[in-house]
Amino acid sequence: MPARVLACFWQVRFRMTRLLFLALVGLTVSACAHAPPALSRPSGDSGFTAEPMPEPPGMDVAAPRPFELQPGDVLSLGTISPAPLNVPRLVVDEAGLLHAPLVGAVPVAGLRMEEAQERIQERLRRYDRFGLVSLSVTEPAGHRVSVLGAVERPGAYVLGGGTTHVAELLALVGGLKVMTGDAEVAELADLEAARLLRGGTPLPISVVRALAGDARHNIPVAPGDLLFIPALQGASVRVLGEVKSARALPWRAGLRLSDALTRAGGMTVDADSADIRVVRGPLSKPKLYQASFADVVAGRAPDVELARGDIVFVTRHWFATMADVLQRLTPLLAVGAAAVTVMELNAAPISQ
Incomplete structure (x- = not known):
């Protein structure tokens, strides 16, 4: 076994053991002091910290932009003249030039249709003083936007006639990526982190508020825009017991204890609905909380909102001891500790 691999193995084993030991000690201490009731929202939990997401201010509602030619657009050119000219397919090249018979290369990118028509008309006058130019769009192929990430049909899309807003663009790609199974549907997209980039720069809009119809955020998209919807990678809640x-x-934001239990098929006949444990926080120092689903159903307690990474453990009747909780959670904590350790070691060179 190479020395580097052997060193990595022992570092992983040592650091995983340390993380697991700290996790189990933390849970044991929490149990001895009696698990406090879970708060209704993670934001009220001193043991839970989440990086605040800045709230984009949105953008002023601007007047609709006129159609402007872009590289890739396909045009049809004709002239009304004793010697008429008819070219059904001309493509604006990457440099923004339109290569037309007689007039040669004409820069048209960024021009409105009437402006491009007038420019070609000027070039044509040296060959046909009385000819009138007619220019039309056959395919607006240069008016493309890209949508990437956790959507049903990621890719590049051609904007049709009229104005397309952010919400309409999401509908065009089939909506957000979802996971279906066991009669449940779960969105896999992190909308709060979604960004609309223009010229490589994120615009100050919220896709969440755009979908809610806020005009300052549901802005018209422009050719070349990129809408990126990241996935909820690593953001999960585990339901055990x-x-x-x-x-x-x-x-997802707003996920409640009742939702998580329902999507896990509900509780078994041996479950103690009055004693559900929620493990929260880093593996090095987890916190243990207690929730009563029976009280939630009876209206005596709020439905607990879960945080990213929470572990929900449903205990059994009569022996809801800490030993039972630890026995069921130890394998899961061990796997999590190993994953954290391997990722950290991959990011840093092994010391010689």
Whole structure:
């Protein structure tokens, strides 16, 4: 075994053991002090910190932009003249030039149709003093926008006639990526982190508010724009214990305890609905909270909002001890500790 691989193995083993030990000690101490009730929102939990997402201010509602020619547009050129000219397909090249018979290369990118027509008319007069130029768009292929990330049909799309807004563009690509199964549908897109880039620079809009119809955010898209919808990668909530289908669920803002339990198939007949544990925080120092789903159903307690990375553990009747919780959570914490350690070691060279 090469020395570098062996060194990596022992570092992973040592650091994983340390993280796991700290996690189990933290949970044990929490249990001895009696698990406090879970707060209704993660924002009220001193043990939970999330990087604040700046709220984009939006943009002033601007007047609709006129159609301007772009590289890639396909045009049809004709003249009304005793010696008429008819060219059904001319493409604006990457340099923004239109190569037409007689007139040669004419720069048209960024011009409105009437401006481009007048420019070609001027060039043509040296050959045909009385000819009138007629210019029309056959395919607006240069008016493309790109949508990438967690959407159903990512790719480049040609903007048709009229104005296309952010919300309409999302509808054009089939909407957000979702996961379906077991009679449940979960969105896999992180809309709060979505960005619309123009010229490589993010615009100060919120896609969430654009979908809500806010005119300052649901702005018209322009040729060359890129809409990026990141996935909820790594953002999950795990539901374990006495549920019918233990699983990791994609996290989304506003995910409640009742939603997570429902999507895990509900609780088994042995479950103690009055004693559900929520493990929150980093593996090195996790916190343990207690929630009562029975109180939620009876209206005596709020439905707990879950945070990214939470672990929901449903205990059993009669022996909802910390030993039971630790026994079920130890393998999961071990895997998580190993993953964290490997990622950290991959990011840093091994010391010699």
